[in-house]
Amino acid sequence: xxxxxxxxxxxxxxxxxxxxxxxxMVEYKVPKNLTFPYVFGVLALVxxxxxxxxxMVLILYYKPSIADAFDSATYTIMGEIPFGWLFRxxxxxxxxxxxxxxxxHMFTGxxxxxxxxxxxxVWIVGWLIYFVLILTALSGYLLPWGQxxxxxxxxxxxxxxxxADAPILRDIxxxxxxxxxxxxxxxxxxxxxxxxxxxxxxxxxxxxILLALVGIxxxxxxAAGISNPEGIEYDKKKNPDKFVPFHPYVTLKxxxxxxxxLAVFFFFVxxxxxxxxxxxxxxxxxxxxxxxxxxxxxxxxxxxxxxxxIPSKFWGFVAFNALxxxxxxxxxxxxxxxxxxxRRPLFFVAFVVFMISSMVLTILGTMEPTPxxxxxxxxxxxxxxxxxxxxxxxxxxxxxxYKAKGGKxx
Amino acid sequence: xxxxxxxxxIIFGGSTxxxxxxxxxxxxxxxxxxxxxxEEVKGIIANPWKKTESGKTIAEEGRELFIASCSSCHSLRYxxxxxxSVQSNPKWKNIEKSAGRPIYRHGVLYKDRFFVPxxxxxxxxxxxxxxxxxxxxxxxxxxxxxxxxxxxxxxxxFILNPQxxxxxxxxxxxxxxxxxxxxxxxxAKIVAYMKSVNVPPPKEQVKRNVMGVLVIAYFxxxxxxxxxxxxxxxxxxxxx
Ligand code: HEM
Numbered sequence: 150x151x152x153x154x155x156x157x158x159x160x161x162x163x164x165x166x167x168x169x170x171x172x173x174m175v176e177y178k179v180p181k182n183l184t185f186p187y188v189f190g191v192l193a194l195v196x197x198x199x200x201x202x203x204x205m206v207l208i209l210y211y212k213p214s215i216a217d218a219f220d221s222a223t224y225t226i227m228g229e230i231p232f233g234w235l236f237r238x239x240x241x242x243x244x245x246x247x248x249x250x251x252x253x254h255m256f257t258g259x260x261x262x263x264x265x266x267x268x269x270x271v272w273i274v275g276w277l278i279y280f281v282l283i284l285t286a287l288s289g290y291l292l293p294w295g296q297x298x299x300x301x302x303x304x305x306x307x308x309x310x311x312x313a314d315a316p317i318l319r320d321i322x323x324x325x326x327x328x329x330x331x332x333x334x335x336x337x338x339x340x341x342x343x344x345x346x347x348x349x350x351x352x353x354x355x356x357x358i359l360l361a362l363v364g365i366x367x368x369x370x371x372a373a374g375i376s377n378p379e380g381i382e383y384d385k386k387k388n389p390d391k392f393v394p395f396h397p398y399v400t401l402k403x404x405x406x407x408x409x410x411l412a413v414f415f416f417f418v419x420x421x422x423x424x425x426x427x428x429x430x431x432x433x434x435x436x437x438x439x440x441x442x443x444x445x446x447x448x449x450x451x452x453x454x455x456x457x458x459i460p461s462k463f464w465g466f467v468a469f470n471a472l473x474x475x476x477x478x479x480x481x482x483x484x485x486x487x488x489x490x491x492r493r494p495l496f497f498v499a500f501v502v503f504m505i506s507s508m509v510l511t512i513l514g515t516m517e518p519t520p521x522x523x524x525x526x527x528x529x530x531x532x533x534x535x536x537x538x539x540x541x542x543x544x545x546x547x548x549x550x551y552k553a554k555g556g557k558x559x
Numbered sequence: 560x561x562x563x564x565x566x567x568x569i570i571f572g573g574s575t576x577x578x579x580x581x582x583x584x585x586x587x588x589x590x591x592x593x594x595x596x597x598e599e600v601k602g603i604i605a606n607p608w609k610k611t612e613s614g615k616t617i618a619e620e621g622r623e624l625f626i627a628s629c630s631s632c633h634s635l636r637y638x639x640x641x642x643x644s645v646q647s648n649p650k651w652k653n654i655e656k657s658a659g660r661p662i663y664r665h666g667v668l669y670k671d672r673f674f675v676p677x678x679x680x681x682x683x684x685x686x687x688x689x690x691x692x693x694x695x696x697x698x699x700x701x702x703x704x705x706x707x708x709x710x711x712x713x714x715x716x717f718i719l720n721p722q723x724x725x726x727x728x729x730x731x732x733x734x735x736x737x738x739x740x741x742x743x744x745x746x747a748k749i750v751a752y753m754k755s756v757n758v759p760p761p762k763e764q765v766k767r768n769v770m771g772v773l774v775i776a777y778f779x780x781x782x783x784x785x786x787x788x789x790x791x792x793x794x795x796x797x798x799x
Contacts, residue, residue, distance in 0.1 A: 216678035223704050224637050224674065228664045234759075249579065398798065401789035408782030412775045417583075419771025424583045431707035447582050501570065508578045515581075516588050 178385050178392035179399055180377045186261075187375070188406045189254035195407055196247045197363060199414075201356065203240040206233075211292065213348035215341050218294035219433045238418045241425040244286055246414055248448040251279060259479070260500055262488040263376040269480045271369045276477045278362045281355055283449070288351035290446060291344065295430030299339070300443040302347075306333040311462035322463075339436070380489025442517065450514025451507050455533070457518060458526030468530065475537040482537055485544035486551050495543045503536035594712030594724070600747035604711050607751035608760050621752025624745055628733050629702075632691060634680070637703035638662060638756045639672025641680065644687045654683055664756070665763050677701075695729040706753040714750045719743065 150158075161167045210230055212221040226233035255275070258264055264272035291302045312326035313319070335343035377383060383391040393399070417425065429440065445453050452469040459465035475482065483496075490497040506529040513526050560568075581587070596604055607618035625635065630643045639662050645651050659673035681688065692698045706714065716723065719742065721730040734742035759767065 217676060219704075220636075220677060223707075228637070231666070245583075253575070393798065397789065397792055397796075401785055401792070405782040405785040405789065408778045408785060412778035412782070415771065415774045415778065419767060419774070421583075428708050428710065431704045433701075433704075504571075505574065508574060511578070512581055512586075512588060515586055517590065 174396035174400070175394050177371075177395040178389075179375050179395050180383070181391055181393045181398075182378055183375065183399070184378050185406075186253065186257035187378075188403050189250055189257055190370070191403045191407065192410050193247065193250045193254055194363070194367075195410070196243055196250055197359070199239060199243045200247060203236045203243060204352065204356075206236040207240055208352055211348075213292070213344055215294060215344055215434070218292060218344060222293045223431060235418070238422050238426070242414065242417045242422065244289060245425050245447075246417075247282065248286060248446075251282060252448070255279065255476075256504060259503075260490050261376050261378055262380065262483065262490070262493075262496075264480045265483070265488055266480075268369075268373045268376065271366065271373055272480060273477065274362055274366045274369060278359060278366060279476075280473075281358050281362065285351060285355040285359065286446065286448065288347045288355065291347050292351065293430060294344070294434045296432045296434055296438075296440050297427060297430040297443075299434035299436070300440055301445060303334075303339065304443050305445055305449070306330055308456065308466065309333065311456075311466040314461065314463040316463065376488070378489060378491060380487065380492050382488075444514060447511060447515070450512075451510040454510040454514040454526045455530045458513075458523045458530055460523075468534075472533065472537075479537075479540075483540040483544055485547040487547050493543070493547065495546065496540075499536050499539050499543060502532055506530075506532040506536070592713075594710070594716045596711050596715045596747070596750075597743055600715075600743050603744065603747040604715070604751045604754060606761070607755035616755075617748055618752045618755035621748035621750070621755070624749050625752055629749070632695070632699040632730075634684075634701045635703050635753070635756065636674065636677070636680065636701055637664075639669065639674065641675070642684055642687050642691075645680075645684045651683065654679065665759050697729070699730065702753060704757060706750070706757045711750055711754065714753065715746055718746045718749060 157166070207226065210221055210226050210233065212218060222237065226237050228234075258272065258275065287302070287305060291298045307330060309329040310326045312329070313323040315322035331337070335346040374385075377391075385392055444450065452472065455469045455472065456462075456465040459468055485493070485496075487493050487496075490500050509529050510526065510533065513522055513529070516522050603617055607621065608616050610616055611620060613620065622638070622640075626640060626643075630640055630646070632642075634641045634645075639655075640646075641651070655673035655675055658679045659675035662669040662672040662674050688698050709717075713724065717725065717730075719732075719734065719736070721728050721732055734745050736742040739745070758764075
């Protein structure tokens with residue numbers, strides 16, 4: 150018996166790790182026909198780990214005060230500390246990859262209707278993760294204290310102020326708007342106090358909430374079982390041929406995908422950081438000098454474009470919040486008994502329209518706000534709303550088919 | 560894979576790749592200003608660490624030019640350059656020693672240059688900065704990281720002719736090609752110097768590139784090995 154086995158046996162006698170391994174890895178069965186996009190959940194987990202580890206290094210040198218923040222990031226971390234640049238690159242690229250992977254993960258869930266019974270809780274907790282993740286990204290973006298950080302933060306925190314433009318009950322809405330803005334900004338003006346708050350939230354409060362939510366999310370995925378791309382809920386006992394053991398079948402496959410994902414990730418970290426540490430953010434924050442084009446980061450540009458294409462600020466604000474809420478209540482909107490875009494042609498078309506429109510809105514958000522841009526933004530906003538609002542109708546039609554076939558999934 | 564599967568892969572995979580290419584590589588819909596460095600001085604900015612006939616590097620010559628022509632208005636704190644009026648104040652030496660630390664950058668220590676925290680410096684230099692503000696309408700910015708924010712082309716064109724790039728600016732034209740034959744060369748040397756403060760030197764850059772290639776190669780190979788191992792294992796277990 151080799152040394153490694155001896156150590157494992159020693160631990161096993163005390164911690165029963167072999168039981169956990171057997172029941173949770175080998176005897177745990179997942180559908181045999183999982184497709185490539187199912188890997189995005191694991192990639193999100195890997196990216197979360199990357200962010201925590203690189204963040205732990207950055208927090209050793211970062212200084213949360215408006216006098217020192219910019220210098221601690223740009224001078225100390227990028228030049229003085231050995232490999233400081235590497236960890237800053239990893240953390241900045243990781244933030245963007247995290248958002249990208251989580252979007253892909255959400256679109257996968259929508260495509261295969263993984264939010265339907267019995268997985269509604271998985272979806273709702275996932276939505277909470279997404280929401281806290283946006284807050285984490287927004288707060289992290291302020292920390293380097295560059296021009297983009299500062300003005301991006303100002304613009305984003307002032308968006309809820311649009312509530313003050315309400316057509317009715319002006320005074321009440323105005324009071325609500327001012328309260329929200331005050332809360333988000335942490336004061337009437339952005340000072341050390343705000344930076345301290347944002348810093349504390351970014352490095353401790355949000356990550357802890359995320360950690361808890363991710364744990365619950367994973368538990369719920371296990372409890373409900375992974376969905377089947379075919380959209381049929383097979384019984385693990387009755388149809389064992391439809392399932393494979395999680396280990397080694399899935400672990401090794403996704404392990405390989407993780408390796409290739411990291412290869413792509415490190416290509417950006419070493420050779421292509423221009424888009425993740427943008428040049429404009431190497432100009433220290435200057436409250437007296439508003440830069441010409443301020444916009445949120447790319448992962449919010451879709452919502453931002455909806456907001457700014459709608460001529461009324463109030464309705465723009467309502468519209469983009471409605472989108473967030475629609476995402477949350479997707480299991481209610483889409484009540485059809487059928488699952489997976491594979492067996493739902495109407496849903497498939499709606500999904501493609503939704504996906505393309507979201508992408509187009511994001512790209513439009515990177516462009517200057519011309520009247521033409523606003524017109525296009527309005528059209529694609531309608532299409533995105535159309536997707537959510539068509540779901541109950543599609544469900545109604547499908548319910549008819551379902552009944553006509555005698556209530557069977559096939 | 561059926562034909563329909565291939566079409567779906569192309570729709571979803573293709574649109575995702577195009578989308579991220581636009582966001583993360585090249586966005587043809589976004590308008591950006593371009594400034595070019597003149598052809599004849601491109602070589603100077605390309606490698607600030609090259610030795611010139613004088614035995615100094617281009618960056619060192621640029622630093623001297625910067626101190627002589629720019630430090631009356633601009634500091635460059637990341638390389639220990641403060642306003643001329645501050646640096647000639649005998650008390651400043653004590654501040655540098657007590658509140659600052661020697662400049663250390665990419666593994667090189669500069670014992671005679673000091674990094675002083677911004678608030679300490681601005682408190683000490685308060686009057687000097689206010690005098691500049693009164694004369695110029697604004698405090699001329701510290702130029703520590705300006706290279707990263709603006710890039711070679713912009714800096715070169717701006718320093719050579721500030722009014723052309725930022726009409727109405729109070730920054731004066733220091734080197735005028737009409738009167739000074741070496742104007743372009745001097746400006747290029749200053750830009751090269753500003754670059755040398757913000758960009759890792761060639762040796763360090765080579766190290767980083769090698770490291771990058773090795774890390775990427777490692778993950779690709781590990782992925783392939785895992786894949787191969789899995790195929791063999793599953794064959795043995797009868798899953799294929
Ligand atoms: C920190 C971020 C997240 C992590 C680490 C994470 C992790 C995971 C993992 C490992 C799985 C199982 C594998 C898979 O189906 O891909 C999963 C499934 C799932 N996730 Fe997430 N997730 C995250 C965020 C989200 C978000 C933002 C949503 C949606 C709003 C979401 C919705 C779902 C759903 C519906 C499933 C079930 C998929 C199925 O059963 O087919 N997740 N997640």
